Amino acid sequence: MKENIKTKIVKVDPENIDYEIIKEASKIINRGGIVVFPTETVYGIGADALNDEAVAKIFEAKGRPQDNPLIVHIAEYDDLYDLVSEVPENAKKLAQNYWPGPLTMILYKKDVLSDKISAGLDTAGIRLPSNKIARAIIKESKKPIAAPSANTSGKPSPTEVTHVIEDLMGKVDMIIDGGSTHIGLESTVVDVTLDVPMILRPGGITLEDIINVVGNCEYDPAIIKSNEKIIPKSPGQKYRHYHPKAEVILYKGNMEDIVQKIIEDYERLETEGKKVGIMSTVQTDKLYYNKKTICVGDRTKLLTISSNLFRDLRLFDKQGVDTILAESVNDQGLGKAIMNRLSKASSKTILV
Numbered sequence: 001m002k003e004n005i006k007t008k009i010v011k012v013d014p015e016n017i018d019y020e021i022i023k024e025a026s027k028i029i030n031r032g033g034i035v036v037f038p039t040e041t042v043y044g045i046g047a048d049a050l051n052d053e054a055v056a057k058i059f060e061a062k063g064r065p066q067d068n069p070l071i072v073h074i075a076e077y078d079d080l081y082d083l084v085s086e087v088p089e090n091a092k093k094l095a096q097n098y099w100p101g102p103l104t105m106i107l108y109k110k111d112v113l114s115d116k117i118s119a120g121l122d123t124a125g126i127r128l129p130s131n132k133i134a135r136a137i138i139k140e141s142k143k144p145i146a147a148p149s150a151n152t153s154g155k156p157s158p159t160e161v162t163h164v165i166e167d168l169m170g171k172v173d174m175i176i177d178g179g180s181t182h183i184g185l186e187s188t189v190v191d192v193t194l195d196v197p198m199i200l201r202p203g204g205i206t207l208e209d210i211i212n213v214v215g216n217c218e219y220d221p222a223i224i225k226s227n228e229k230i231i232p233k234s235p236g237q238k239y240r241h242y243h244p245k246a247e248v249i250l251y252k253g254n255m256e257d258i259v260q261k262i263i264e265d266y267e268r269l270e271t272e273g274k275k276v277g278i279m280s281t282v283q284t285d286k287l288y289y290n291k292k293t294i295c296v297g298d299r300t301k302l303l304t305i306s307s308n309l310f311r312d313l314r315l316f317d318k319q320g321v322d323t324i325l326a327e328s329v330n331d332q333g334l335g336k337a338i339m340n341r342l343s344k345a346s347s348k349t350i351l352v
């Protein structure tokens, strides 16, 4: 692995964009380099999607398995037609309602998108992000930009520039600091080549949001029964993912029982010499009195949890915690995406 690239870190205010920096970033993209930029979901590590050598650098920098396809980002709806061979009615409606935004649509690709991007599939994931910095770079470079999350493969996705620096310093040409990302979890991936759209990865646009627009939608069965041996349609979902260094144990059931069991396990693990942390979804310090706790957000406002989840998993690592005991949330709406990431981050689920 090469680690000798000089990485330039620059700050950009999304509300007052410095277009000199955007031009510089676009030049890097156009000469086959790598730029990390914020999106409304997580930070992305971007390269010219039409340049195989540049795309190969993304796989190398992340240590990403070659059979995991990349999402291609565009700046305008019409750009879609350059990349895919067919735009079904459902895709048009979803784009009208949720683009720009945290929705990636799987569509049959044109040959301009190489096997390197699609990992040999005949489809590609396309997304039009709403973050102004991301859109400005795509627009200025006049290229579709391949951009997976800007983390080392397997680790929690980056929601702040410090996370990107931890994982990718010396491996990319430029990192743009645009502050904390808004949603904090990656986009919803939906296969719209099927008559009934299928969610392959839950995210900011929910099943209910999609049904509201196109009438029907379902989850890939592999998302619902993640413990069984069903092969997910989205290659990325089969990998070990979102893992902090600490072991994560996820507790499911009603809240009162969860709290009681977490307290019990905390005390037992502590006597075994472990450094334990609790990831709580209730904003009170009385619940786990005198125990090491991070309140990830408010379980009645799921966006507060999604936006902090990956940051707090990394925070526990910084504090040297060995075992994270995590409360679950109701898996409706955005809760489905939160529970999907927590289930993947955890080595064990305890039903109370």
Ligand code: TXA
Residues within 6 Å of the ligand: 039, 041, 042, 043, 044, 045, 068, 069, 070, 071, 102, 104, 106, 118, 121, 123, 124, 125, 127, 129, 147, 148, 149, 150, 185, 186, 187, 188, 189, 200, 201, 233, 234, 235, 236, 237
């Ligand atoms: O929010 C996001 O989507 C972020 C930001 C940077 O845009 N990007 C992101 O990319 O999360 P990545 O590579 O970490 O996740 C892409 C997911 C993977 O699970 C991949 O397997 C799936 O999308 N995917 C990409 N192309 C696909 C295809 N043609 N068919 C099925 N799944 C696909």
Ligand code: MG
Residues within 6 Å of the ligand: 148, 149, 157, 186
């Ligand atoms: Mg990722």
